[in-house]
Amino acid sequence: MSEALTERIKELEAEVDKLRSQLGERNGAGEDMELTPHSNEITDCKPDCTSSSKKKGKKGNKDRPLDFSVHPRRHVALRLAYMGWAYQGFAVQENTENTVEARLFEALLKTRLIQDRQSSNYHRCGRTDKGVSAFSQVISIDLRSTQFCGGVGVTLPENIDVSTKNKADISEFPYVKMLNRVLPQDIRILDWAPVAQDFSARFDCQSRTYRYYFPRGSLDVTLMADAAKRYEGTHDFRNLCKMDVGNGVLQFQRTILSASVKAAQPQQDANTDQYDLFIFEIKGLAFLYHQVRCMMALLLLIGQKLEAPEIIDQLLDVQNNPRKPQYSMAVDYPLILHDCHFDGLSWKQETEEVNHILAALQQHWTQTAVKTHILHGMIKALEAKGAAPSNHCWLVEGSRCKSYKPLLERPVCESLESRIEHFVKRGRLEREEGQNGGGSHVYKMFLVGLTGGISSGKSTVSSMLRELGCPVIDADVVARKVVEPHTPAYTRIVYHFGPDILLENGEIDRQKLGQLIFTNEEKRKLLNSITHPEIHKAMLKQILFFFLRGYRYVVLDVPLLFETRRLTQFLNHTVVVYCDPATQLSRLMQRDGLTQEQAEQRVAAQMPLNEKRGLANHVIENSGSREDTHRQVLRLHTKLEDSMDFLLVRVMAIAATAGLSGVLLYAAKILLS
Ligand SMILES: CC(C)(COP(=O)(O)OP(=O)(O)OC[C@H]1O[C@@H](n2cnc3c(N)ncnc32)[C@H](O)[C@@H]1O)[C@@H](O)C(=O)NCCC(=O)NCCS
Numbered sequence: 001m002s003e004a005l006t007e008r009i010k011e012l013e014a015e016v017d018k019l020r021s022q023l024g025e026r027n028g029a030g031e032d033m034e035l036t037p038h039s040n041e042i043t044d045c046k047p048d049c050t051s052s053s054k055k056k057g058k059k060g061n062k063d064r065p066l067d068f069s070v071h072p073r074r075h076v077a078l079r080l081a082y083m084g085w086a087y088q089g090f091a092v093q094e095n096t097e098n099t100v101e102a103r104l105f106e107a108l109l110k111t112r113l114i115q116d117r118q119s120s121n122y123h124r125c126g127r128t129d130k131g132v133s134a135f136s137q138v139i140s141i142d143l144r145s146t147q148f149c150g151g152v153g154v155t156l157p158e159n160i161d162v163s164t165k166n167k168a169d170i171s172e173f174p175y176v177k178m179l180n181r182v183l184p185q186d187i188r189i190l191d192w193a194p195v196a197q198d199f200s201a202r203f204d205c206q207s208r209t210y211r212y213y214f215p216r217g218s219l220d221v222t223l224m225a226d227a228a229k230r231y232e233g234t235h236d237f238r239n240l241c242k243m244d245v246g247n248g249v250l251q252f253q254r255t256i257l258s259a260s261v262k263a264a265q266p267q268q269d270a271n272t273d274q275y276d277l278f279i280f281e282i283k284g285l286a287f288l289y290h291q292v293r294c295m296m297a298l299l300l301l302i303g304q305k306l307e308a309p310e311i312i313d314q315l316l317d318v319q320n321n322p323r324k325p326q327y328s329m330a331v332d333y334p335l336i337l338h339d340c341h342f343d344g345l346s347w348k349q350e351t352e353e354v355n356h357i358l359a360a361l362q363q364h365w366t367q368t369a370v371k372t373h374i375l376h377g378m379i380k381a382l383e384a385k386g387a388a389p390s391n392h393c394w395l396v397e398g399s400r401c402k403s404y405k406p407l408l409e410r411p412v413c414e415s416l417e418s419r420i421e422h423f424v425k426r427g428r429l430e431r432e433e434g435q436n437g438g439g440s441h442v443y444k445m446f447l448v449g450l451t452g453g454i455s456s457g458k459s460t461v462s463s464m465l466r467e468l469g470c471p472v473i474d475a476d477v478v479a480r481k482v483v484e485p486h487t488p489a490y491t492r493i494v495y496h497f498g499p500d501i502l503l504e505n506g507e508i509d510r511q512k513l514g515q516l517i518f519t520n521e522e523k524r525k526l527l528n529s530i531t532h533p534e535i536h537k538a539m540l541k542q543i544l545f546f547f548l549r550g551y552r553y554v555v556l557d558v559p560l561l562f563e564t565r566r567l568t569q570f571l572n573h574t575v576v577v578y579c580d581p582a583t584q585l586s587r588l589m590q591r592d593g594l595t596q597e598q599a600e601q602r603v604a605a606q607m608p609l610n611e612k613r614g615l616a617n618h619v620i621e622n623s624g625s626r627e628d629t630h631r632q633v634l635r636l637h638t639k640l641e642d643s644m645d646f647l648l649v650r651v652m653a654i655a656a657t658a659g660l661s662g663v664l665l666y667a668a669k670i671l672l673s
C-alpha cells in the first residue's frame with residue numbers, strides 16, 4: 001500500500017515538473033523569467049535615490065498626484081536596447097498591448113517622468129517590426145527634470161518663481177536607473193543625452209545600421225560577401241521591399257552607405273565549420289518596409305548557389321525588371337537595429353547601471369549559449385552515428401519547393417504602376433500630366449480643421465492626435481509667436497491699444513488684453529484684424545514645412561475656424577470638439593481661474609458651439625471621460641488614415657519646379673487673397 005502511494009506521489013511530482021516547464025516555455029521569453037526579477041516598486045525617484053531611501057519614501061507616494069507644472073521639463077534623447085523576440089514590434093498598435101513602446105510608456109508614467117504621452121513631445125527614430133530587436137533605438141521626449149538653473153533642453157516652469165529655487169549644482173534625475181527598475185528585463189535604457197528643444201529622434205537621425213545574424217550552414221559566405229557589395233550606392237529598391245503605396249510611399253530610391261557579410265567572430269573567417277555565425281551588416285540613410293529582410297533573402301539564395309550574384313543588379317535594374325518576382329523574405333528574429341547615428345549628442349551613461357545591464361546580458365547569454373551547445377552536442381552525436389546533415393536553409397519564410405525555380409522565371413507581383421492605378425481609382429492619388437505629355441503622380445495631401453469652443457477640449461484632442469503621429473499646428477501657439485516683441489503685429493497692437501497693455505518686460509499682458517477684447521466686440525475685431533493675417537501666414541509656412549517633409553495630411557487646431565472662415569475652403573475634414581455648455585463653463589472657470597461672468601463673456605465671444613457642431617463633418621463628444629474621448633479620437637484617426645476625399649494641394653509638384661519660395665508665393669496667394 002505505502003509503496004503504491006510513494007509511486008503515485010512520484011508520478012504526481014513528475015507531472016508537476018512537466019507542467020512547470022511547459023508554463024516556462026509558454027511565457028515566450030522563458031529565459032528571461034530566470035533572470036533577476038525586476039522590481040515594480042519605484043514611482044517617484046529622487047536624484048539621490050538609493051535602495052534604502054527608496055523603501056522609506058515609497059509608501060504613500062504612489063497615488064499622490066504630482067503637479068507637473070511646478071517642475072522643469074527636459075528634452076532628452078534616450079537610447080534603448082531590446083530583445084524584440086517576444087514583442088509584436090516596437091510601435092504601439094491598436095490591436096495588441098504587446099509592444100516595446102507600450103512597456104516603455106508604462107515605465108515613463110510609473111516613474112512619473114512624464115505626465116502623459118500626449119504632452120511628452122515624443123518621437124522615435126525607427127519602427128522595428130514584430131520579432132526584430134534593437135541595440136540602439138533612440139527616442140526623443142520631454143522628461144521631468146531637477147534643473148531649476150536651466151541647461152540644454154530644459155524648460156523652466158512658467159507659473160512658479162524659479163528664483164526661490166535652489167540653483168546649486170544639483171544632479172539630474174538618474175533617468176537610466178529609474179526606468180530600468182520598472183522596465184521588463186528584455187528592454188533596457190542604455191544612456192541619455194540632453195538635446196535642444198527642436199531635436200527630433202525621427203528627423204535628426206543621420207543613418208541607421210542593421211545587422212542580420214545567420215549560421216554558415218552550407219552557404220558560400222565569400223560569394224555572399226561579394227554579392228552584398230552590389231547593394232551599395234543609390235538604387236531603386238522596389239523589387240527588394242514591400243511596396244507601401246497605400247501609405248504614400250511612391251519613391252523607392254534609397255542610399256546604402258555600406259553592406260558587408262563578415263564572421264561574427266573575426267577569427268572564424270578562415271574556418272569552414274557550418275555552425276559558425278556570420279553577420280550581414282548594412283548601413284543606410286533610411287530603409288523601406290521589409291527591405292533588409294528582402295535583401296537578406298536574396299543573399300541566402302546566392303549563398304546556396306541557387307542564384308548568381310548578378311541577380312542583385314538585375315533586380316535593382318527596374319527598367320528591365322519593373323515587377324518584383326514572388327519570393328519569401330528572410331525570417332524576423334535574426335534582425336537587429338544595431339545603431340542609429342546622430343551628430344553631436346553627448347550621451348550620458350550611469351556606470352553602475354551599465355554594469356547591471358552587462359551582468360544581466362551575461363546571464364542571459366550564459367543560458368542561451370549553454371542551450372545552444374547542448375543542441376550542438378546532440379547534433380554532433382547524431383552526425384557521428386551517420387545521420388546525414390540537412391542542407392536546408394532555415395532562415396526563409398514559408399515552405400520550400402522541391403525543385404528550385406529561378407527568380408526571373410517566377411510569377412511577378414503587381415507593378416508599381418498598377419498599384420498606383422489602384423489608389424488613383426480609390427481617389428488616394430492623382431495623376432499629373434506633364435507639359436510634354438509625360439505623366440507623374442502627386443500624392444494627394446489634405447488639411448483637417450479641428451475646432452470647438454473655448455475650453456471644449458481642442459488641445460486635449462490635438463495632443464491625442466499628435467501622439468498617434470499626426471502633425472498638428474496649434475493656432476493658439478502660433479498666435480503667441482506672432483505677437484512677440486518687435487514683430488509687426490506687436491507694434492500695431494501697442495499702437496492701437498496703448499503701452500498700458502504691456503508687462504514690465506515689454507511683452508503683451510495677455511490677461512489685460514483678454515479682459516479688454518472679451519468684453520468689447522469692437523476691440524476684439526480690431527485685435528483680430530491685426531493678428532489673424534499674421535497667424536494665417538505663419539500657419540501656412542508650417543503647413544508647407546510638413547508637406548515638404550512628406551506628411552500626407554496636417555491637422556490645423558484653430559479655435560475660430562468657423563468664425564473667420566478663411567481656411568474652411570481648403571479643408572477636407574472639419575472636426576468639432578464638443579462638450580455640453582455646463583461642463584464647458586466649469587472646465588473654463590477651473591482651468592483659467594475665471595469668475596462665472598468672465599467665463600460666460602468668453603464663451604459668448606465665439607459662435608455657439610451647437611452651431612459649430614452643425615457645420616463640421618466629424619464631432620468628438622468630450623463631455624465625458626478622457627478615455628471616452630480617446631476612443632473617439634482613435635476612430636477619427638483611422639478615418640483620416642483611410643481618407644479618400646482629398647483636396648489636392650499641388651505644392652509638391654510646384655515645389656519641384658519653383659522651389660520653396662515659389663510654393664510660398666503660390667500658396668500665400670490662395671490663402672491670403
Ligand atoms: C486675447 C488673448 C491675448 C488672450 O490670451 P490668453 O493667453 O488668455 O488665451 P489664449 O490665446 O490661450 O486663447 C484661449 C482661447 O480663447 C479663445 N480666443 C482667443 N482669441 C479669441 C478671439 N479673438 N475671439 C474669440 N475667442 C478667442 C480661443 O478659444 C482660444 O483657444 C489672445 O487669445 C489673443 O491674442 N487672441 C487674438 C488672436 C486669436 O484670435 N487667437 C485665436 C486663434 S486664431
Ligand SMILES: Nc1ncnc2c1ncn2[C@@H]1O[C@H](COP(=O)(O)OP(=O)(O)OP(=O)(O)O)[C@@H](O)[C@H]1O
Nearest residue numbers: 453454455456457458459460587591622624625626
Ligand atoms: N474629457 C475631459 N475630462 C476632464 N477634463 C477635461 C476633458 N477634456 C478636457 N478637459 C480639461 O478641460 C480644460 C479645457 O480643455 P482644453 O485645454 O483641451 O480645451 P481647449 O478647447 O483647447 O481650450 P482653449 O479654447 O482655451 O484653447 C483643460 O483643463 C482640460 O484638462
